[in-house]
Amino acid sequence: MSWGFLRDLLTGVNKYSTGIGRIWVAVVFIFRLLVYIAVAENIWKYELDEFECNVKQPGCENVCFDHFFPVSHIRLWALQLIMVSTPSLLVVFHVAYRENREKHHNQKLYKSLGEIDGGLLCTYLISLVLKAGFEIVFLFLFYKLYNGFKVPRLVKCDIRPCPNTVDCYISKPTEKMIFIYFLVATSGLCIVLNLSELSYLIFKYSIKCYLKNYVKKHQ
Amino acid sequence: MDWGALHTILGGVNKHSTSIGKIWLTVLFIFRIMILVVAAERVWGDEQDDFVCNTLQPGCKNVCYDHFFPISHIRLWALQLIFVSTPALLVAMHVAYRRHEKKRQFRKGDQKCEYKDIEEIRKQRFHIEGALWWTYTSSIFFRLVFEAVFMYAFYFMYDGFRMPRLMKCNAWPCPNTVDCFVSRPTEKTVFTIFMIAVSSICILLNVAELCYLLTKFFLRRSKKAGNPKHHPNHENKEETKQNEMNELISDSCQNTVIGFSS
Numbered sequence: 001m002s003w004g005f006l007r008d009l010l011t012g013v014n015k016y017s018t019g020i021g022r023i024w025v026a027v028v029f030i031f032r033l034l035v036y037i038a039v040a041e042n043i044w045k046y047e048l049d050e051f052e053c054n055v056k057q058p059g060c061e062n063v064c065f066d067h068f069f070p071v072s073h074i075r076l077w078a079l080q081l082i083m084v085s086t087p088s089l090l091v092v093f094h095v096a097y098r099e100n101r102e103k104h105h106n107q108k109l110y111k112s113l114g115e116i117d118g119g120l121l122c123t124y125l126i127s128l129v130l131k132a133g134f135e136i137v138f139l140f141l142f143y144k145l146y147n148g149f150k151v152p153r154l155v156k157c158d159i160r161p162c163p164n165t166v167d168c169y170i171s172k173p174t175e176k177m178i179f180i181y182f183l184v185a186t187s188g189l190c191i192v193l194n195l196s197e198l199s200y201l202i203f204k205y206s207i208k209c210y211l212k213n214y215v216k217k218h219q
Numbered sequence: 220m221d222w223g224a225l226h227t228i229l230g231g232v233n234k235h236s237t238s239i240g241k242i243w244l245t246v247l248f249i250f251r252i253m254i255l256v257v258a259a260e261r262v263w264g265d266e267q268d269d270f271v272c273n274t275l276q277p278g279c280k281n282v283c284y285d286h287f288f289p290i291s292h293i294r295l296w297a298l299q300l301i302f303v304s305t306p307a308l309l310v311a312m313h314v315a316y317r318r319h320e321k322k323r324q325f326r327k328g329d330q331k332c333e334y335k336d337i338e339e340i341r342k343q344r345f346h347i348e349g350a351l352w353w354t355y356t357s358s359i360f361f362r363l364v365f366e367a368v369f370m371y372a373f374y375f376m377y378d379g380f381r382m383p384r385l386m387k388c389n390a391w392p393c394p395n396t397v398d399c400f401v402s403r404p405t406e407k408t409v410f411t412i413f414m415i416a417v418s419s420i421c422i423l424l425n426v427a428e429l430c431y432l433l434t435k436f437f438l439r440r441s442k443k444a445g446n447p448k449h450h451p452n453h454e455n456k457e458e459t460k461q462n463e464m465n466e467l468i469s470d471s472c473q474n475t476v477i478g479f480s481s
Contacts, residue, residue, distance in 0.1 A: 022315075023312075037221055042260075042293075043294065053278075154278070175285075
């Protein structure tokens with residue numbers, strides 16, 4: 001059980017997506033998941049070992065690290081990837097529900113199982129709203145937890161058992177900052193894609209509805 | 220989920236590429252991604268642990284390492300490979316869009332549609348002409364731009380392609396100037412030069428492909444202007460045969476790559 005599961009999930013979702021949805025899947029796959037696994041994980045791999053404080057007091061480094069990194073950047077990143085990909089499951093479940101219904105009634109109830117209309121449209125729109133929502137929540141969490149997206153070289157720590165104030169040095173702060181900005185940029189791009197898809201679908205189906213009513217009125 | 224997934228995604232694009240494009244893809248997977256995963260990651264694996272500074276001052280090593288390596292070579296290469304592979308997706312999306320349109324036509328029962336079933340549409344190989352030519356050419360152009368940008372960023376950040384043995388550091392909190400020693404500098408220099416050489420080969424292949432496509436485009440235009448009633452069937456049959464041969468060659472190459480990566 002690993003990231004391969006997420007990859008399979010996203011591949012499955014791709015079938016029932018619009019064009020913009022497919023671009024979103026490609027962005028998440030390549031610029032977020034692949035970058036996370038192939039590149040980012042290694043930067044944060046030894047973050048605790050390489051976190052160094054200018055003191056010999058045992059326990060001081062552990063306590064300071066825990067204070068400044070309650071949840072590591074890389075873990076937040078992984079959680080964000082998982083939460084953001086999960087709303088797409090709603091669509092997959094709905095399509096499976098439709099398939100089951102057709103099997104149960106033994107007749108063709110829907111024009112096409114994957115066609116985004118009626119109930120599936122609502123599910124799809126909800127999944128888009130949830131995706132964008134999760135992205136924004138995680139970006140806000142990142143910002144609040146770490147006071148911005150910068151990673152400082154030096155943090156001053158004065159928690160027991162550290163004697164007085166102690167200088168602690170974070171490893172690879174510049175590299176970490178570059179990748180955090182990369183994460184923020186790709187999250188922003190995904191939010192834009194989700195919101196455009198939402199507007200596109202709402203616009204498309206309002207026009208459809210309006211035309212239907214117009215044709216009905218004039219018949 | 221790893222580089223193998225990228226290989227699967229790009230493998231699909233391979234069918235619709237020119238011969239030079241197929242060579243480029245093979246070079247990318249064997250001489251860049253495979254070397255990165257199998258060799259380079261090991262060489263750079265212990266980089267901060269074995270980066271040693273001649274001082275007992277805590278924090279000095281961290282700060283000096285961060286100062287001299289704002290972003291590690293291995294990470295820059297991985298990003299370069301990801302960015303350089305991505306324009307091929309434009310072609311994949313365009314092909315998928317065309318297939319989708321053809322399937323729609325087929326389902327509507329269009330008389331113009333010449334396919335017998337959906338499977339044929341799925342397996343069909345599109346020739347690089349019309350709008351697909353523009354998408355393909357733009358993807359090569361973007362590839363070139365990304366390669367050039369990353370090579371320049373590399374050169375700019377590390378003042379050339381050599382990895383020095385010794386670096387002198389006086390960033391705070393290091394007391395005065397401190398000698399810091401990089402681990403495995405010669406091995407890192409060798410791999411750096413290798414990766415730069417292969418990047419240059421890829422740039423040359425992309426330039427060659429671009430020239431080939433432009434030449435083909437202008438030749439086709441002059442043919443159309445000179446002979447408005449040309450027979451497409453004969454040309455297509457010969458081209459299809461050549462493409463089938465190219466596919467066989469590239470498929471056998473791909474199987475070797477898959478064998479290595481798994």
